[in-house]
Amino acid sequence: MVEPDLHRKNAALLVIDMQNDFILPSSTIHLQGAEAIVPNVVKAVEVARSRRIHVIWVVREHDPRGRDVELLRRHMYASDEPKPVSKGSHGAQLADGLLMEECDYKLVKTRFSAFFNTNLHSYLKALGVHNLVITGIQTPNCIRQTVFDAVSFDYSSITVIVDATAAATPDIHNANILDMSNVGVATPTLEEWCGGCVL
Template sequence: MAAGDLKWKNTALLVIDMQKDFILPDAPVSVKGGKSIVPNVVRAVEVARSRKIPIVWVVREHDPLGRDVELFRRHLYSDGKPKPTAKGSVGAELVDGLVIKDGDYKLVKTRFSAFFNTNLHSYLQGIGANNLVVVGVQTPNCIRQTVFDAVALDYHKVTVLVDATAAATPDIHIANIFDMTNVGVATPTLEEWCKA
């Protein structure tokens, strides 16, 4: 293993909720700032692949009847309405430009945190990853919850790429980045991380 590869040996990249229903502007649960970060997320994935960093694609996939959705979202699954990120739907697919490749890992979640009621922690332990890099949407919900759970689980280093994550508004994004920084999370730009 080359010296550069050793530096990233215990790191995994989590790509969170980069799905059409969250990213496309006319989607039912669109995150306003989501589309603008797609090129940076694509680049982060490319850099991770070049560094041989394992990629975990964290996606929401719900029962089309909404039986596994949080109570506050169940109204979105009533008759006649679009069913956000329903399993097998176009909206549950990754946005164009992002592709799950052989060797990547797809993790399905039904709540904000990628750790909640999933096998993510066991998977990461199994591959020896104790450093996480996080990209995707949206900052106050799935990003923040996943990051705070990673901190609580004592991952050695948690990094959020500040310009490869997004929220509904820049103010919301910045406020949540500030909170994560206060608990020891690194928040470099994509360019800073690429140069690391």
């Protein structure tokens, strides 16, 4: 196994959808269990920065009229209710404790995968990144689809930090973690990852 220190300049941490509308219990699209992982995501970002790993904040920001929203959520933008993760709204902001720094990169997506109709792959290639570390929500949708697209793009290593990601229930989370591990994705805990045994 190659010592992780040799890879760190070639790695990026993706923080996916850690926004108020997905995390706060008052939101109509709140994900149960999302709030509990915020401290671990904060820690993962701190460790990434200390290791000089690129930090990429992957967020949803939709047109307030819902013109760029997938079909399954379009009805939410036709009512008078607050529009989920609409651009410029409080719901689209990062959750408390998560701070984007000037050297970080913000990537806006409008579908589950961070690679779909975005410049993520070309941006990572320009940086020389071929190792990805994934945190955020939620495991069966945005995490899983981003991971499987990364597998298709032949990234050298893909890591999902299991306790810095979450789904609606532990059973859903664990089943999807198992599926990803079965295609070669590393699935350490935050403690294992911070200890350096996994990039």
